[in-house]
Amino acid sequence: MSIEGKLATMGITLPDAPAPAANYVPYVKxxxxxxxxxxxxxxxxxxxTGKLGNDMDVEAGAAAARRCAIxxxxQxxxxxxxxxxRLVRVVKLTGFVNSTPDFTDQPKVVNGASDFLVEALGDAGRHSRSAVSAAALPLGVAVEIEGIFQIR
Known part of the structure; x- marks a missing residue:
């Protein structure tokens, strides 16, 4: 089954790739x-939007991370x-979680992206990862995730 076919069985239709919001490109090959x-x-x-540990719980943060992965x-x-x-595998994710200084469940939040990618891609979705706290993120969003992918 194609990757988009698998996504369709999961009820996911990929959006158009979001345009960059500043002076950068959305991806580099x-x-x-x-x-x-x-x-x-x-x-x-x-x-x-939201801040984990303040006005957003881990479950909502993980759902936000899932949207980042989509x-x-x-892209x-x-x-x-x-x-x-043409996607061969997910190599690495770096997840940034908008959270309070005492919030320590960043890995559980970024699991929303990791779990989604493994569900959608199987072993090709398994990746190395970092999950870190941020005092604030652009536009007040809850999560931002960047990634490295191997393609054919």
């Missing part, structure tokens, strides 16, 4: 690697000229 710029938490209703795949699809089946 180097050899067989695609470095995708940080994707912020948003969905069809707009930005997913946006990452949209990979764009980098692959519309053919997401």
């Amino acid at each position: 180097v050899g067989d690697l695609v470095f995708v710029s940080g994707q912020i938490s948003n969905d069809e209703n707009g930005l997913i 946006n990452l795949l949209a 990979v699809k764009a980098a692959c000229d519309g053919d997401l089946d």
